[in-house]
Amino acid sequence: MDASTPTVALPVELPTTSAASPWRAALRQFLKSPSGVAGACLLILIIVGTLIGPMLHPVDPLDLVGAPFSPPDADAWLGTDYLGRDVLAGLIHGGRATLAVGAVAALITIAIGLVVGAFGGYFGGAIDAVLVKITEFFQILPPLLFAMVLVTLFGPKLSTITLSIGAVSWTSVARLTRAEFMRLRDLDFVKASRAAGASNAHLMLRVLLPNALPAVIVSATLAIGVAILFEGGLSFLGLGDPNVMSWGLMLGQNRNYILDAWWAVMFPGAAIFMAVLAISLVGDGINDAINPRLRRRS
Numbered sequence: 213m214d215a216s217t218p219t220v221a222l223p224v225e226l227p228t229t230s231a232a233s234p235w236r237a238a239l240r241q242f243l244k245s246p247s248g249v250a251g252a253c254l255l256i257l258i259i260v261g262t263l264i265g266p267m268l269h270p271v272d273p274l275d276l277v278g279a280p281f282s283p284p285d286a287d288a289w290l291g292t293d294y295l296g297r298d299v300l301a302g303l304i305h306g307g308r309a310t311l312a313v314g315a316v317a318a319l320i321t322i323a324i325g326l327v328v329g330a331f332g333g334y335f336g337g338a339i340d341a342v343l344v345k346i347t348e349f350f351q352i353l354p355p356l357l358f359a360m361v362l363v364t365l366f367g368p369k370l371s372t373i374t375l376s377i378g379a380v381s382w383t384s385v386a387r388l389t390r391a392e393f394m395r396l397r398d399l400d401f402v403k404a405s406r407a408a409g410a411s412n413a414h415l416m417l418r419v420l421l422p423n424a425l426p427a428v429i430v431s432a433t434l435a436i437g438v439a440i441l442f443e444g445g446l447s448f449l450g451l452g453d454p455n456v457m458s459w460g461l462m463l464g465q466n467r468n469y470i471l472d473a474w475w476a477v478m479f480p481g482a483a484i485f486m487a488v489l490a491i492s493l494v495g496d497g498i499n500d501a502i503n504p505r506l507r508r509r510s
Contacts, residue, residue, distance in 0.1 A: 238426075241501040248497015254490035258307060258483075265304030273301040273457040281473040293462070293476040294469045302462050303483055309458040310440055311487065313374050317439035320378025322432045325385025326421075332386070333393025334416055340390070347386050355380040356445055363451045370453040377442045385431050392424035426502035433495035437488040444484050459484050 242248050271277060276296040277288060284291040290299040332343035350358075362376040396402060397420065405419050446452060447460030448467060462480035470477045 238498075238501040242497050245497040245500045247493045248500065251490045251493025251495075251497060254486065255494060258487055258490065259311065262304060262307035262311065265307075269300060269304060271298045271301035273297060273305040275301075277301075281469070281476075283473075284475060290479050291473065291475040293466050293473065299462070299476055299479055302457050303459070303479060306457045306459045306462055306480065307483065307487075309370060309456050310443060310460065310484070313370065313377070313443045313458070314436040314440040314487075314491075317374045317377035317381070317442070318432055318435040320375065321381045321435045321439070322385055322428065324378065324382035325431075326389050326428065328382070329386040329389025329391075330393055330416055330421065330424075333390035334397055334412070334420065336394070343386075344390075347383050350380070351383040353380070356442065359442060359446060360449065360451060363446060368446075368451050368453050370456045370458075373443060373446055373451070373453065374439075376446075377439045381435060381438060381442070385428065385435070388427055388431055389424060392427055393420055396420050396423050430495055430499045430502070433491060433498055437491040437495075440484060440488055440491075459487075 274297065277298045278292045278296050280292060280294050280296045282288055282292040282296070288298050288300065290303065293299055293302070328343050328347060332340040332347075358380045359373075359376040362379065363372055366372045366376075393416075402415060402419055405415055410419070443452075443458065444460035444463060447458060447464040450464055452458060452461040452464050454461070459480040463477060463484075466473065466476040466480075
């Protein structure tokens with residue numbers, strides 16, 4: 213072979229020309245998953261309902277629109293709660309707060325987990341040992357109890373609840389990210405990038421993270437459902453933000469009146485169930501889409 217042959221350019225161009233192909237293949241695989249598509253459609257329906265619902269049903273969820281414990285009728289389609297507030301309006305407006313808490317708390321969870329797991333898995337040694345001990349410390353704490361303590365100390369505000377959920381839920385993401393970085397850091401393409409003079413930041417952000425991202429995406433999807441359940445649990449225990457309507461707050465405030473007004477508890481509970489189910493189905497579909505073994509089988 214002639215010495216002028218560009219042998220170095222070929223492996224550098226390959227990832228660039230085929231970078232979009234795995235994602236297109238993953239999308240095609242996701243569309244082949246009936247459960248994933250059903251979950252995505254259900255989740256889109258819930259999100260659209262919370263966005264356009266106030267225009268179709270312009271009722272303030274905190275206003276008293278009727279007598280307490282009014283059953284579903286023409287005036288209040290899903291009835292009223294113990295104060296006489298419209299349950300349907302609470303579902304529409306509460307969905308925004310609940311989904312927002314789930315999404316933001318999941319982002320906090322992923323951010324903390326990625327940083328801790330990436331640094332520990334990449335550098336190893338003493339840094340990894342310290343970060344593993346910190347992760348184990350948070351892992352042995354009961355998450356719901358720890359979140360209750362944080363919310364009690366800093367006040368039952370929606371921002372405090374969101375931060376508390378993110379602060380107690382990151383350990384599984386950190387362990388997953390650490391395992392992926394430890395698996396990838398000694399592979400040949402990483403060694404080649406390091407030999408070419410790539411910095412640690414470049415290796416972590418541009419080389420290792422994109423390859424570890426598929427597993428993290430699945431974990432992030434499921435973290436949204438966990439955060440929604442956390443918010444519902446905290447509100448059910450009386451630690452929800454009373455100034456912001458959410459599905460969990462509806463459950464918490466009406467839990468003592470379930471025998472008098474079952475609709476005030478059943479409908480927000482069903483909404484939480486459907487949202488978490490949809491997110492779980494989407495997570496399963498994403499897992500099937502990025503799993504190379506399932507992709508080869510299809």
